[in-house]
Every structure is written in C-alpha cells, then in structure tokens.
Amino acid sequence: MSIVITVPDDLWEGDSEGVITAWLVNDGAEVAQGDLVAEVMVEKAQYEIEAPSTGVLSITKQEDEVVEKGETIASLES
C-alpha cells in the first residue's frame, strides 16, 4: 500500500508557497507514523511535516524545492 505525504492545508496561514529546507530522513528509509520527516519554511517561520503512517519513504520533492499547501512531497510504501 502506498500513502502520500502532502503539505497539510492548515500548516500555515494564507496561501504563500513554502520551501523544503530539510529532509530529516533519507530516501528509502523506514519511518514510523508521527515521525518528523521534513521541515518547510515560509518566510522566517519553520513548519514540521510528520509521517502520516509507517512505511518506506520515497521522496518526490527535494530539499530547496518550492511547495504549495496540499502538494505531495513523498510517499510511504508499506
């Protein structure tokens, strides 16, 4: 089963774009539900992205890429 990781719609206020400043887990690593996997920055504020389920991480949006709310940045295979 594959579950996508998206930028939550309520992660920050307004509709500005953000940028992935860090993936805190390597591509292909196993993560558990609730793990902190990435940081997204909007202006000076940093927001956390957690794994929605347990699985093997497959990153689709790399560090320094610009992302919008709702956008898929990775998937988890379990």
Place this chain on the structure above:
Amino acid sequence: MQPTTEQRLWMYRHMVLSRYLEERIESLYMEGKTPVFNMAKGPIPGEMHLSNGQEPCAVGVCAHLDPEDIVTATHRPHHIAVAKGVDLDAMVAEIFGKATGLAGGRGGHMHLFDAKVNFSCSGIIGEGLGPAVGAALSRKLQGKPGVAVAFMGEGAANQGAFHEALNLAAVWQLPVVFVIEDNAWGISVAKQASTAVPRNDRRAAAYDMPGVHVADNDVEAIFSAAGEAIARVREGQGPTLIEIETARLAGHFMGDGEDYRPKGEKEGLKQRDPIPRYRKQLLDAGLLDDASDDTLVEGAHARVEAAIRFAQDSEFLPPEAALEAVFV
C-alpha cells in the same frame, strides 16, 4: 503646546514620507526573497526592522529639533532619521549598501550616521542612551547650543544602560530627553511579561526627573509633551523621560510570522493607523483638502522614489574598500 499649521503639515508630510519609504523598502526587500526567504538575497539583504505605525513618535519629537540637536536612535531607525532630516538619498543608498550611502555601505540599515544633522543609531538595545547623555554633556561643557534626544523601544527600559544613563543625566542635570516608543512588543515578548511597571514613565521617579506618558499614538499629544520637555532642557532644567504608546504595524523584522500576537491584534492596530487618523484630523480642521493632500502625498512619494532611484543607480564600493575607514 499646540503646533502651528506649518508644523502640523510638516509632521503629516514626514509621516507620509516615512511610511512610503517603508512600503517601498518592504517590496524591494522581498525581491529575490520569494518564494524562498533567504536573508542574504535581493537588493536589500540582512535584517530589516520597519517603523510602520511609529511615525508619530518621530515627527512629534523632531518637530522641535534643529540640525544641531543630537538624536540617537535604534535598530528601527528609519522614521526617526527621516524626521531628523538625515540626507534621504544617502540614507537609502546606505540601506542598499552602495558607495553613495552614508557610510559607503559599511553600516546598513541599523547603522545610519549623518553627522550633518547629528543623527546616529545602533543595533544594540539600550546603546543610544549613553552617547546621548555624553553629547549633551559635551554641549554643556563647550557652552554650545543644542540638546540631545535618545529614542528607544520599551524593551530597552529593562537594560542596565537605561537606568545608568537616566541617573547620570539627572545627577548632572544634562540637556537630554529620553523617548520610549512603546509598541508593546520586544520581538515575541510582550511588555507586560518583561516589565515590572505597566508604564515606564513611572521609572522617572527613581531618578527624580519628570516622567510623561502619551497615550494612543496621538501626534499632537506627542508634539506637546516633547515640546515641553525640550523647552525645559533648552532652559537648563534637566532631563525628562517620555513614554509614548505607539504601534508596530509590521513584524519585528521582515519575515516575522508574528504568531505570538493575539488574534485580531494587528487588524485592530491597523484600524487605528496614525496616518489616516492624522489626515482626517487635518481635513476636519480645514488645514488640508483632498487636492492639497494629493499634492503633499505625491510630493512625498516622488521624493522617496528619487532616493530609491539614486540608490539603485549607485555602484557598490570595490570590495577592498572594506579595509578602509576603520581608523580616520
């Protein structure tokens, strides 16, 4: 103390000019910083502390000052520099880091020095007070005219330098006025969480000097309080502490998410924006009409645009110039 018509229009014009400058800086600052906000990027890199909302403090005080009077300001200096008559072209060029800037680009927006009008500022909280006291002492020793005004945020009133400087100025009865711009926040920390007294003007009692409070960011009330305090120091009657309730309509610095503010606070403050308020006051008093307002606003905007063009058209100093000006 009431301002004359001329002083009223001067204050209004300088508020408009300062605000427009900040708005232009804000948009230029964001160039190269969206969608990825990297402080090092864009035509104006580094930190940027805008003064939107605090213009009444600057104009209400500086309306009483001449170029020979001394002003020390803070990390949030633009409105005060504008009101003190700092060379606008050179100031904006400094903010852009250009050769034609006040310091050839060595100082940037937190370090503006214009000796012609005795203006300086510093990025260290509470640091302007000692130099203002010393400049006042210098005038006294030299028998030269002129008084000093030290501006600071309310956060600075908790620094040791604040208390030491007030005491020194009072003991020596120096011609210096201390002006606190109370915008209620020191970055993310609210005044009531950091300050033992609700109003810092009460602290004047500790140094046996008059303490004056001005409510509601009111231009003419500031003018009046500052006028009386400055008249007193000009007559050799010793220092005064003034605290002005003002409003920071921008973030602490550019890029600030401002999540620490209670919901709705900023919208409320914007409703009380001092510039439209003062405009209405002048219109109601018949000192301004739509046509003369348009002319005044356009004139102020044109002045700012000219300064920005001047800055943009200027070159950077060669990098090795970094080695110069360490000593005279």
Place this chain on the structure above:
Amino acid sequence: MTTTTSAGTRKLTIARAMAEATAQEMRNDPRVFVMGEDIGPLGGVFGNTRGLYDEFGPERVRDTPISETAFIGAAVGAASDGMRPIVELMFVDFFGVCMDAIYNLMAKNTYFSGGKVKVPMVLMTSTGGGYSDAGQHSQCLYGTFAHLPGMKVVAPSNAYDAKGLMTAAIHDDNPVVFMYHKSLQGMGWLGTEKGATVPVPEESYTLEIGKAAVVREGHDVTLVSLAAGVHHCLRAAQALEDEGFSAEVVDLRSLVPLDRETLRASVAKTGRLIVVDEDYHSFGVSGEIIASVVEHDHACLKAAPRRVAYPDIPIPFAPTMEQWALPNADKIVDAFHQMMLS
C-alpha cells in the same frame, strides 16, 4: 517530536539537536532550566529551544526581559546554588552589555572559591555572518571567549556533535559557552549549510569536550577549523583532491580545552598547516593554533603555516564587501597553492 525511524537514518538540524539534548536533560534532571530572550513560545530566534516551552512550561523555560546582565548573572547565582541553568545570549555580539557576568563571575567564581563553588551552566550564543547583518550581528568572537580562562568553549560543525556537546555541556560542572553558527542552524532563511544536518541518534549521548575530530584524512596538508569553517575546509579538500592533493581536515569542536595533540599529530603527518577562522585574524584562534604546533615542533613543517581568517575590520554590511572578507573554500585552495609555491 521523537521519532522511531530506523537507526542511523534520522537526521536533525543543529537547532533541533540542541533542543533535543536540552529536552532529554530536562526530563532527567529537574535542576536544568532555560532562560533567554524569545526562547519560550517562539522557540528561540534560531530555533534551538523549539518545543521546550510546550513540554516544560514557563517555569522552566523562561523568556527574559532584554536584561542580559541580570539574567546571565542570575544564571551564575542559580548555578552556584545547585541548579543547572542554560542561558542564551541571542547574538554573541551582544556580549558587550553583559561580559562582566560572563568573565568575572561565571568564569572566575570556581577559582576564587578554591574550587569549592561550582558554576554548572551553559551559555548558548549564536555566531557568524555571511547574510549582511553588519558588524553588530555577524561576529564570531571565538578567540575572545577562549582567551579568558575559566570557561569551556565549544563550537560544533554538525548536528551529531551539537547534540553530544550540548549534553556534555549540561552535565559538566563547569561553565560551558556553546557557540552555534547561524549558517549551520538549519534555518533556511539564514542560508543553510546542508552538511550540518546529519544523522543523530535519538538516545542521549555525550561527546567529550576538548576532543577534536579528524573529519577527513589526508597527507599533504592539515586544514584546521571550527563550526562553519569546517565546511569550507571540506569543500577545499574536495577541490584539492581534484587537483591530486590530499588534505586532512581537523574539526576543533572545542576551543577550551584545546585538543593540541590531535592538531600536532595531524601536522606531524602532513607537514603543512592552514588554519581557517571566521573570527578576526589577529590575536585569536588562528594564531593560537599555529603557535600550538610551532612551539611544540617546528621541524615537522615543510612550509610556513598560513591562515585564512577574517580581516581585522568591523564586519561590513554591503554583501560585496562582506563576501570578499569572509573565508571560503577558494581562499583555502589559494593559500595552499601559495604554500606550495614558496
């Protein structure tokens, strides 16, 4: 905030590593508490106290007034009375307003009491420039702190070291100045050095204060640095490898105590020394490193040592001037070339 990601793969920024070490110690030891400006709900301007306020509340995670003399002095008092405070001086440049509490109290009370009074506190402070914040917000001042006896000084270059050094600093019965470089914090708005965000174990661990690390082995030249400078050295070493030279990179990690043995052993092997320091050129770390090697054994040197340091000027605002003045990999490679010519 904790994760169960498979070992060796979970990475942290330095900011998070510092916060994680602090949180773990706060869970274990009720004496540990944090004070500083904007370190509460905001989580620190540079992110290194993020999450602490939510977990431990306002009693143990205290936003202070802008009163560095008072709260750093207060940390000295609390530490001497049995607590283990962690205080933050937001930018090291601000030390001017509170240095007495730091170097006359924090650093001397143990000595003045004949070793009977302990001052177990951590002073965290941010260093470094490169983003046009000008001369009151961009300095490193490593040498200033390391020069004054009585306080340990650490400056990590990556999150693994940051967590281990932070934990060690909190455990230490002596005052430790923890200097973190802004460009390594993982705050994107400061432009982030990717190499600083590395895998970090979840469990608590310490790194011995006073031990340098050879982070890249080589035999033609020793490049010595700390904090952000280590990453410049690593880039320079890569560039030199492309030219056929092999550079060894020593990450000092601690300035006090200084691991002179690791330094000397490396230079004994390579015979060449370049010190890279974002702090001012004169009277500082770079001179001390060179002296430590030369006074021990100058015969091991095949060439005069060199330094790539910040010129002795206040840090200019204009990006053109600032970038010109900062150390970088190209300057290190150049220094090596000149060394080989002479």
